[in-house]
Amino acid sequence: MSTIQCKINEILGAEISGIDLTRPASDATRAELNTLFSKHAVLVFRDQPLTPSQFMQAAEIFGSLMDQQIKKFVLPDYPLVGCNSTKDLPRKNGKLQVRGENYHTDHSNDIAPPKATSLLAVDIPSYGGDTQFVDVRRAYDDLSVRQQTAIQHLRSKHVHESSRSPRSFAKLSPEEMAKIPHTQQPLVIQHPISGRPALYLNTGRMEGIEGMNADEGFALIDQLYQHATQAKYEYRHQWRVGDMVIWDNRSVMHQANADYDPEEFRYLYRVMLQGDKLQPFVRIRTI
Numbered sequence: 001m002s003t004i005q006c007k008i009n010e011i012l013g014a015e016i017s018g019i020d021l022t023r024p025a026s027d028a029t030r031a032e033l034n035t036l037f038s039k040h041a042v043l044v045f046r047d048q049p050l051t052p053s054q055f056m057q058a059a060e061i062f063g064s065l066m067d068q069q070i071k072k073f074v075l076p077d078y079p080l081v082g083c084n085s086t087k088d089l090p091r092k093n094g095k096l097q098v099r100g101e102n103y104h105t106d107h108s109n110d111i112a113p114p115k116a117t118s119l120l121a122v123d124i125p126s127y128g129g130d131t132q133f134v135d136v137r138r139a140y141d142d143l144s145v146r147q148q149t150a151i152q153h154l155r156s157k158h159v160h161e162s163s164r165s166p167r168s169f170a171k172l173s174p175e176e177m178a179k180i181p182h183t184q185q186p187l188v189i190q191h192p193i194s195g196r197p198a199l200y201l202n203t204g205r206m207e208g209i210e211g212m213n214a215d216e217g218f219a220l221i222d223q224l225y226q227h228a229t230q231a232k233y234e235y236r237h238q239w240r241v242g243d244m245v246i247w248d249n250r251s252v253m254h255q256a257n258a259d260y261d262p263e264e265f266r267y268l269y270r271v272m273l274q275g276d277k278l279q280p281f282v283r284i285r286t287i
């Protein structure tokens, strides 16, 4: 019988307890966790001080690990495990230039973007550095039927860095840039397991809307972004050492915060799970 307990957060996500992720999970536990994951989209596991290999094993409960795009930020002995360290961050006017300081979904310019991302907190500053998540399924659900119908068929070109990106990205070598794809993604996607529609937005990478002039396209993106990032869709995770958090990139957007003391050390491991090509949401008409 399962020992897993699931405490559902008020707005988004759930905290899972009664499991030791240092040990391999049974088939029944894996199935139960995957069901919870497709429903709640953000799962938090507290008090899991995992080694890199245990972290990989825990993340693999939810899918297959994929390569890290930026090879200079990986663990030398575990190339599938990225590391997010304050020591690697550039500074501007004394402020750390934190990657991901704007709501986004990871690698949305990939033809098959990662279906999930997971972080494990190894060192955490005494304050700040939370990760915020917003539920883009509920954001879509709350649009009027007229708005939903107007955007449902639209697509956007996602590139490495949009000409109107509100954030800057890691500078890549010409070899790395040559491997970076760009692709047209649906503006409204359908989750392959739950079937739920969701807005698919990434203002750092979206280069307008197909078939619209640039100003109209970017205005629509901005309008949807402002709608989807309201506090009523948000779960804010305050990190503790030993937290493992996994989120579904097809159901939520996330953002980092650079509001901690830059002299304090912050260090997390990161893995990503292989995803499939995104599917546009197709409404089934009822008569």
Ligand SMILES: [Fe+2]
Pocket: 100, 104, 105, 106, 254
């Ligand atoms: Fe991210």
